[in-house]
Amino acid sequence: MSSPAAVSIGTTPTGADRRVLLSGNEAVAQGAVEAGITMAVGYPGTPSTEILESIGDRRDIDVRWSPNEKVALDVALGASLGGARALATMKHVGLNVAADTFMTSAYTGVGAGLVIITADDPGMHSSQNEQDNRAYARMAGVPLLEPSNSAEAREFTRAAFELSEEFDTPVLVRTTTRVSHNRGLVEPGPRGEPPVAGFRADPSKYVMIPGYARARRPVLLERLRRLAEYADSSPFTQEFGSGTDFGVVTSGISHHYVREALPDARILKLGMSYPLPMERIRRFADSVDRLFVVEELDPHLENDLLAAGIAVEGKAFFPQEGELDPDRVRRGFVAAGVLEPGPESEPPPVPMARPPLMCPGCPHTPPFLALKRLGAVVTGDIGCYTLASLEPLAAMDTCVAMGSSIGMAVGMAASGGAGAPVVATIGDSTFLHGGVQGLAEAVYSQADITVLILDNGTTAMTGGQEHPGTGFTLDRTETTPVDLVALCRALGVKDVNVVDPYDLAATYNALEAAMATGGPSVVITNRPCVESPTKVRDRAYEVIADACTACQACMTIGCPSIVWTDEFAEGRRKVRIDTLTCTGCTLCAQICTPLAIVPVPEPVETGHDH
């Protein structure tokens, strides 16, 4: 058995309070820096994005965005085999993309420490699903750590690298939105010394042809057995509280919700939740009359305990969908008869929905206005433009996964049942992430589809990250950008057109022509995001109230800068433009038939707050 002392968590007390407020993401970065990483790589995705950004432009760490999570994990694994401690970061659905490498990396093991962060999003604050990535640890046979706050995010990440090297395995660290985006006090430690090692060729370990992989499978299983043994005595497993009436097994953020609801309850907190410290759990279960599991999303712990013959209650009282919170956990314990019902506070009626919106001046808006007029069936993708599915644009029919728009368009067109021309819409970052292969399929099958690449020169939805098409790296070093036009042509698309989306008529005509073309066609829009990397602010526009006929044409854009006034024309409300937020994109002026929308007389101050 490995010595538990090999892995240390906690902070060496220094006497002075050096604690600072760090988000879970910043704390993960801090832990990795302390672990002596020299490689950090990922693809942006809420809630994981800030990990790499907060490592920033340190000269002693190679921090980089990859085109997608699969490539990121490939880079990290390669770096690890080359002797560099490597961190790979992604959101939960990103691990789906990286899963191919992830599964087999459990067979190869590592060189220097390799840690993969999966940032799950229970409640789907910014995600298309709320898959519970704890399942991946079991599927791959990789140890799983679940920090419950910022301090643990730092400690567990640092320790994960030690664990990775000790057991020769990649380590999965799972955060959730409430850990990633929660600030808490952390005592940072010094930068760790990077390991000094190089690549040691070992084909039987790193070349996973069937003959070699078969030999690695028992190694993996034996490693899991040793890890389970280690979990029983490891500092990751902690007990709290007293009493024998009932006990709670929990992990991650749920631990704090349980403590909030039942401050003195017996709790077994699992910092490592795969493989499980089953002997420790069994002893804990034997010491209480009634055992609960409180876990967000799927009943992983509950099912494992039941399979081990341990009587336990969980999802009967605690919901399987959405985020937990102190109120939901409290209600669960009330239903279980452990807590007396307290006063329930009814939330007030919701005043109105305030969904996220496309920004004023967003270059993605005009193409969707055109697509709505053209009556296309629009397969959408993941990015800001997904907001075009909402009223008043309501111009998107599907959105499933990164890059899915193109393949889905091919299938939709092939089905013969679309009833209208099919257009796939995809952003530049998403296209390079997972859309290129879809376009190859469209060319291969000569699909009658149009692919609209909304190239705004950034990864906008996650806050404006660089990608291989922008010409800059994460630390803003210049590099060779991927040429989207040349790429589409090289794949075999003959009909490739670039259009200025701020010219609505040109955009409409380009799309109309492309949709009328047989076989695959591509239209690329070329205006930058108005928020990143630089704020685009041109002279604002205003409405001449006397000229406004209140026709509502401009209200079909959904621009946040255009609102109703209390003036009426024939019973219809006239409109006003908020000149402080208007970027001067001119779209509303282009569709204002009475010519009531004009530039403000003097340029307004730029760089203002909203």
Next chain:
Amino acid sequence: MTTETKGLILAGVGGQGVILASMIVADALVRAGHDVKQSEVHGMAQRGGSVFSHIRWGAGVDSPLVGQGTAEVLAAFEWAEAIRSVGYVREGGAVVADLRTIVPPGACQDRRSWRRGYPDVDPELFLGRRVKSRLIDAAATASELGNVRAANSVILGAVAAFLDIERRHWEEAIEAMVPPGTAEVNLAAFRAGSEASDARIPGRAPEPRGYAGPHLIDIRHDWCKGCDICSRVCPEFCLEVDPRGRLEIVDHQACTGCRLCELLCPDFAISVTAPTEQTPKPSEAVTNHG
């Protein structure tokens, strides 16, 4: 121990600076010697959606989330967001609400009643909940001090009046966190906010005249050549040229009578007339713009 833990909610709209303001509050609480957790949601919320930040502090904080009905103070940077989050405030707690209104485009879509889907600026909407309140016009106060961008510090000043944190901790936090060169105006704004009295509630907007009923669209097909201009400009998507080139009214009920089609038709083939009698009430009308 955990019973001492207190909570605060900051609520506003993406782009208002709610996150920076909550980092200042959290920093002040750390300086005052508390354990602090501050939680928020990024991502989609940045795009003009509602933004919330939960702050909890005490000797040892467990949950980063504030439970319903338990917050000491709600700091709302926008009126509708004050209404949305008032349920978090405990009985006897306080609401600090900026009277600023940010009406989203979604609240300007009902072309039947022409009513805004936005709550009235009426303190009764939350005073029924037995909370203290301070209604402020932070932008006006900050403008008087010379920088409208210090408005969030006015709100923090008003929040400070309801919390037991020494003023120096607030001031140190503001100095440490605001953009370089703006500490002085932000400190002045903070002081003004802590001394602010309730701002004047604006008068109610006039009621719209109500639904005028769908207009009558009349097409002279013998004059129409199917050029498609009218259907491309109709804001309500009432018209469509079918594959044979014939102009059809696909949604008669949605016509608001803007007459763009009539005015732009090169062949004078369309006329739009207002409904004259038997105007249906909004509840009876077919609605496509919910």
